[in-house]
Amino acid sequence: EAGVTQFPSHSVIEKGQTVTLRCDPISGHDNLYWYRRVMGKEIKFLLHFVKESKQDESGMPNNRFLAERTGGTYSTLKVQPAELEDSGVYFCASSQEGRRGLTYNEQFFGPGTRLTVL
Amino acid sequence: QKEVEQDPGPLSVPEGAIVSLNCTYSNSAFQYFMWYRQYSRKGPELLMYTYSSGNKEDGRFTAQVDKSSKYISLFIRDSQPSDSATYLCAMSLYGNNRLAFGKGNQVVVIP
Numbered sequence: 425e426a427g428v429t430q431f432p433s434h435s436v437i438e439k440g441q442t443v444t445l446r447c448d449p450i451s452g453h454d455n456l457y458w459y460r461r462v463m464g465k466e467i468k469f470l471l472h473f474v475k476e477s478k479q480d481e482s483g484m485p486n487n488r489f490l491a492e493r494t495g496g497t498y499s500t501l502k503v504q505p506a507e508l509e510d511s512g513v514y515f516c517a518s519s520q521e522g523r524r525g526l527t528y529n530e531q532f533f534g535p536g537t538r539l540t541v542l
Numbered sequence: 543q544k545e546v547e548q549d550p551g552p553l554s555v556p557e558g559a560i561v562s563l564n565c566t567y568s569n570s571a572f573q574y575f576m577w578y579r580q581y582s583r584k585g586p587e588l589l590m591y592t593y594s595s596g597n598k599e600d601g602r603f604t605a606q607v608d609k610s611s612k613y614i615s616l617f618i619r620d621s622q623p624s625d626s627a628t629y630l631c632a633m634s635l636y637g638n639n640r641l642a643f644g645k646g647n648q649v650v651v652i653p
Contacts, residue, residue: 428585457640457641459641459643465645466544466546466548466643466644466645466646467586467630467641467643468643469640469641469642472639472640480640483640515585515586517585528574528576528591528593528634530588530591531588531641532587532588533578533585533586533587534585535583535584535585536585
């Protein structure tokens with residue numbers, strides 16, 4: 425079974441440009457998460473989709489970031505216009521539909537997209 | 543105050559040694575406590591998780607959670623060079639919820 429895939433693996437853009445990151449979750453996973461790691465900091469949550477709906481977008485830093493999940497399948501994260509502080513590694517993760525009880529629904533992570541804004 | 547504190551200092555140990563890692567947290571509502579392992583240029587992968595307080599053992603790995611002290615630990619026994627990676631603690635309120643991560647510890651096991 426294929427894991428979570430992300431494209432591109434690395435993107436270098438200039439300040440003010442637009443970049444779109446893509447994430448393909450594991451097939452059948454309803455939950456999709458975006459996280460970001462800025463250099464020297466911990467991985468931070470950005471937002472959570474359940475199917476095509478945004479369940480929690482409390483971690484989105486500002487309105488320059490727009491996330492979509494078409495038809496509950498793949499997701500895109502657009503940064504427009506990009507700023508220097510947006511540089512970092514953007515991770516996508518997916519997990520199965522929530523189960524009752526005490527089970528942790530494991531989040532499977534993709535390899536990340538390394539974004540460099542010059 | 544950060545939600546999760548993990549001293550990010552690198553750790554270098556000889557093969558066969560015990561590796562001890564820990565995190566503290568501030569949100570007493572966290573119920574799920576995870577340890578993720580991350581190899582270079584890869585995404586984090588789940589190593590172990592614990593629900594609420596207690597210990598959990600999986601082979602050479604033991605995870606401990608002390609909710610009264612808001613302190614979690616990971617022990618790696620008989621460490622191997624293949625254990626060389628970054629170890630991240632993570633926590634969540636529910637089983638299907640956003641994760642709060644620590645900064646991670648880079649562990650190097652020297653043959």
